[in-house]
Amino acid sequence: MELGLAGKTVIITGGASNVGRGIVLAFAREGSNIVIADIDEVQGQKTAELTRKQGGKVLVLKTDVTNPEQCQAMVKRTRDEFGRLDILVNCVGWIYDRLFIDKSREEWEKEVDTNYWSVINCVRAVIDHMIAQRSGKIISIASDAGKIGEYREAVYAGAKAAVIAFSKSLAREVGRYGVNINVLCLGTVPPASEEEIGSESMWRSGGLFYKMTPEVKEKMAKAYPLRRLGKAEDVANAVVFLASDAAGWITGQAISVDGGYAMA
């Protein structure tokens, strides 16, 4: 299918590591202009290097998406560099792998900031421009936890549910201007290798990567009707579709990309 994404400009927050990295590489294959907006500049540059090998135009912007001023600066730099902005992919997320009662207020706040405020800040930074140009696609990466809840993920799940409700509500406000807003709800997508995650990835600094032994993955996969965990490409394929005009009549949806885990 011709997706028509060549020459379009996309900002991918959290684009340095794992799922975001896979999304960056997918847009590079489509010939898009890419901005990797990530707090981890070192890993961002590594991902950018791979992108350039595929012939993609890519800019790495060190950005903390929990900071609204930095999000505004990210959008200005993107438009100055590429002259346009067509797509925003909100992929930043964070979780502490512990029970609700074992987390501190600061930890809950980080989960809400990185999973929900980050989306509000980035959407606020792009939306005037998208309304003015009468087109735009916003895709936010949430989780099945935001639909059905998950053990050890209470505040994270609440923040992802907020992303879903925010996106549906805003889709009603801006559809008339040609702006589509959708959410993807993921099942478990472990990094394929340690090279795919930077120092700020929750898989590395949260220690999750090292807990994901082949035995653990095999056990987890049994909960999935398709009997495997996800890959970054599984998510990236859905993102490029939603970013394309082929998905022009889809808005306000929270679509699971999860091997059938949730079906909600």
Ligand SMILES: NC(=O)c1ccc[n+]([C@@H]2O[C@H](COP(=O)([O-])OP(=O)(O)OC[C@H]3O[C@@H](n4cnc5c(N)ncnc54)[C@H](O)[C@@H]3O)[C@@H](O)[C@H]2O)c1
């Ligand atoms: N991987 C999974 O199993 C899974 C499952 C469900 C949902 N998700 C969601 O998918 C998204 C991507 O997950 P992932 O596994 O790739 O995560 P990850 O932690 O591996 O990558 C997140 C990226 O965001 C960056 N980042 C963190 N805080 C930031 C900030 N404040 N500003 C800018 N950049 C920041 C990190 O440097 C990293 O590059 C997240 O929203 C996550 O909640 C992932």
